[in-house]
Amino acid sequence: MLRTPSLTLLACATILLLPACSDDGGGTGASQGGSSSDGTSAGSTTAPGTDSDATTNPSTTSPTTDPTTTNSTTTDPTGASTGPAPFCGDGAVDAGEECDDGNDVDTDFCLNTCKKAVCGDSVVQAVVEECDDGNMDNTDACVDGCKNATCGDGFVGPGEGCDDGNMVDNDGCSNTCASASCGDGKVDAGEECDDGNMVDTDACLTTCKNAVCGDGKVQAGKETCDDGNMVDTDACVGMCVAAKCGDGFVQAGVEECDDANMVDNDVCSNACKMASCADKVKNGAETDVDCGGNTCAPCEIAKVCKVNADCQSDTCTNGKCASGLMLPACQDNMAVTATNVFMSVVSVKCAPCHTGVGQSGGLNMKDAATLKANTVGVASTNAAIPRVTASNLDNSFLIYKILGQQLKAPGGGGSSMPLGGSLTMAEQCTVINWVKFGAK
Ligand code: HEC
Numbered sequence: 001m002l003r004t005p006s007l008t009l010l011a012c013a014t015i016l017l018l019p020a021c022s023d024d025g026g027g028t029g030a031s032q033g034g035s036s037s038d039g040t041s042a043g044s045t046t047a048p049g050t051d052s053d054a055t056t057n058p059s060t061t062s063p064t065t066d067p068t069t070t071n072s073t074t075t076d077p078t079g080a081s082t083g084p085a086p087f088c089g090d091g092a093v094d095a096g097e098e099c100d101d102g103n104d105v106d107t108d109f110c111l112n113t114c115k116k117a118v119c120g121d122s123v124v125q126a127v128v129e130e131c132d133d134g135n136m137d138n139t140d141a142c143v144d145g146c147k148n149a150t151c152g153d154g155f156v157g158p159g160e161g162c163d164d165g166n167m168v169d170n171d172g173c174s175n176t177c178a179s180a181s182c183g184d185g186k187v188d189a190g191e192e193c194d195d196g197n198m199v200d201t202d203a204c205l206t207t208c209k210n211a212v213c214g215d216g217k218v219q220a221g222k223e224t225c226d227d228g229n230m231v232d233t234d235a236c237v238g239m240c241v242a243a244k245c246g247d248g249f250v251q252a253g254v255e256e257c258d259d260a261n262m263v264d265n266d267v268c269s270n271a272c273k274m275a276s277c278a279d280k281v282k283n284g285a286e287t288d289v290d291c292g293g294n295t296c297a298p299c300e301i302a303k304v305c306k307v308n309a310d311c312q313s314d315t316c317t318n319g320k321c322a323s324g325l326m327l328p329a330c331q332d333n334m335a336v337t338a339t340n341v342f343m344s345v346v347s348v349k350c351a352p353c354h355t356g357v358g359q360s361g362g363l364n365m366k367d368a369a370t371l372k373a374n375t376v377g378v379a380s381t382n383a384a385i386p387r388v389t390a391s392n393l394d395n396s397f398l399i400y401k402i403l404g405q406q407l408k409a410p411g412g413g414g415s416s417m418p419l420g421g422s423l424t425m426a427e428q429c430t431v432i433n434w435v436k437f438g439a440k
Pocket residue numbers: 345346349350351352353354360361362363379380381382383387397398401402413414415416417418419420423
């Protein structure tokens with residue numbers, strides 16, 4: 001051999017595992033398979049530190065080669081041979097040991113502390129345990145029985161909203177262990193519905209309650225409004241319908257009435273306004289426009305009536321207000337003038353109350369001109385019609401007065417004239433002909 005050992009090592013390192021190198025190396029125990037087969041010689045002659053002794057040849061480990069036992073036997077002060085002291089790992093279950101499998105494998109049934117492996121000892125026992133975190137906390141990743149936490153184990157573990165341990169998907173806890181929540185599309189306990197959307201105008205509210213009238217949400221296609229209350233006098237009535245005239249509900253501040261019919265001229269109009277005596281419409285109990293009935297003032301002559309009380313004249317004839325004036329059978333005389341009336345009637349029968357300084361009833365008729373001026377077309381103090389309306393006896397209060405029928409005149413009152421006296425029929429006819437033929 002020309003090469004030195006150092007050169008040989010260098011060369012072997014360079015040309016790895018070549019057979020030539022192995023053969024030349026010599027002395028390295030690892031490759032000396034042949035020598036280990038000789039059990040007896042190896043045990044007694046090779047260096048004590050080699051592991052192969054203890055494991056491959058148990059019979060030779062006794063007294064002479066084991067460092068521990070060698071010490072105990074040789075250092076015993078008494079010199080008596082007491083045998084090896086028991087220890088954990090000696091393969092024998094000694095006092096105070098639950099087990100002793102003689103190995104240093106901590107994951108088998110017997111721990112290196114010579115206690116039996118149990119769930120909760122913090123050591124994961126191979127095959128038997130999936131985990132062992134040494135605690136009793138079932139909300140962590142390792143739960144009772146030393147199993148890894150999973151959805152369905154009945155324990156709410158990390159990342160789970162719930163875990164009811166069953167395979168019912170639509171109960172309070174889904175099979176994914178996500179917390180049952182409104183909006184997950186499944187009808188869970190406590191939910192009336194769950195359509196999985198955030199739309200509040202469909203049949204299922206975002207609160208997972210069925211849409212109903214009164215929930216404050218307007219359901220498309222079914223409700224025109226929903227104010228969440230049961231008040232029928234506001235803008236949203238009944239079964240969630242927008243208030244409108246004709247629905248039978250009187251909307252406060254908007255409608256005066258609502259009779260839910262399409263009769264415009266009854267007490268409540270189609271515009272939901274109460275009939276009034278000034279709306280220029282014949283409605284309500286009126287017998288004619290804004291008059292008659294028991295609510296409005298009596299009607300003028302010729303207006304429609306039902307009973308006498310509907311008329312100012314207190315005379316309802318054939319459905320029309322007629323004059324109640326009953327005239328004497330006068331002979332027509334178109335030539336009567338104010339002068340004739342003054343000369344033959346007023347100056348004789350009406351003095352002094354309506355002549356001179358007297359102005360009874362606010363009426364002065366001191367001469368023909370004044371008589372005419374203060375009566376024709378002049379409003380009465382004591383009636384709703386003028387004192388005299390030319391060519392219209394029915395509309396002349398003066399005529400009613402001299403015939404003692406003043407109470408039949410529209411709005412008429414007071415006494416018959418002349419007060420305390422009377423006119424002959426001829427005198428009455430003079431006044432009647434004057435008015436009847438133009439009050440000239
Ligand atoms: C004794 C007094 C007296 C005599 C006479 C008299 N009157 Fe009168 N007259 C009155 C008094 C008082 C009133 C007011 C009270 C009333 O209307 O009854 C009145 C009212 C009237 C009125 C109503 C006026 C109005 O505007 O309401 C007429 C019309 C009238 N008299 C016409 C006559 C005529 C026509 C005569 C004559 C034929 C006459 N009177 C005679 C006292 C008299």
